[in-house]
Amino acid sequence: MSSGRRIYNGGMDRVPPERDLAAIGLLQDPVRRALYGHVVAAGGDVSRNQAAEAVGVQRSLAAFHLDKLVEAGLLEASFRRLGDRRGPGAGRPAKLYRRAAGEVEASLPPRTYETAAQLLAEAVDQAGADLELQAAARRAGQAGGRDAGPAIEQLLEARGYEPYPDGNRLRLRNCPFAHLAHEFPVLVCSMNLALVEGLLEGIGKPAGRAVMDPAPGRCCVAITSKDNQD
């Protein structure tokens, strides 16, 4: 009885829900897509002015698109006073945009890989097959790295990790396995580390060293420079 509660039940209709279709459809517009991409890449709050400048459009056009993205649930808006002035005459708070929590997906024909992944992860976890899983992940990473160009950052970006520099480390903003990692952290995070290690090995030349460096709200893996003992 209790195991049934965890199974992901989404995406069973023949046609994805209207809300998800609408959100994805919104991103067809290239300006809107660029604005969304900029906000997401920034990794935090972005003002309308910053987004407009980054993408190269008028502020009012940027505001129009950004608010449409908020309406569709792809972005979240908040208000904050930028700068130090307070009290009357300090000016209006700026409207800031960030990526919304939650996920949007649509698959045709309907696919629920997450359901299968949860069941497979549960079985692997029960069977204690961590090392086999890590070995498979490493092999897959090596194959992926070999097929890719030499730039680690590009490779990780292409795989959805959203890398960003932090001192002498490359950190990963997004966990591609989110729910699965939440349910099976040791299994999935050690799999992920092996996968990224494999990717780096696949690239070949000393590309960097993958280390486990988790913190709440980001992917568990970071890349340090190969010689860095830090």
Next chain:
Amino acid sequence: MAPAHHLAQVNVAIVRAPLDSPQLAGFVAALEPINALADHSPGFVWRLQTEDGDATSIRPFEDERVMVNLSVWESLESLRAFVYASRHLDVMRHRREWFHRMTDPYLALWWVPAGTIPTVAEARERLKLLTRDGPGPDAFTFREPFPAPAGAAR
């Protein structure tokens, strides 16, 4: 306002080789730093230890091979952050090299009145409860947590 309840956790493990063997060297080396990390983590309240500073010499079960780890935290979130979002996670990666696979539940969580420390006997009972009945308000898991009882602790 201080919470009325704290979260207790117990986990058991059976090592694959003696603690002084090369195979377990990584585990033994990690004990002190990871225990120190726990002690300084937000929300940490207490952990079971002997004078050596850890719980590895305690054998509370009929099966002499079974080791125990018992601790108390201010919240599920603070425990979760320590276990899965700190350097502790990197150590857990090696669990299959160090510990036997357990077919029965090896980790149980439950709520205790804030300021009380659970006994090893109570921890044993909670694990048995979880094994017998599955997750419930009196013994649960990270995957199927239950909220602290409402109102003041009795």
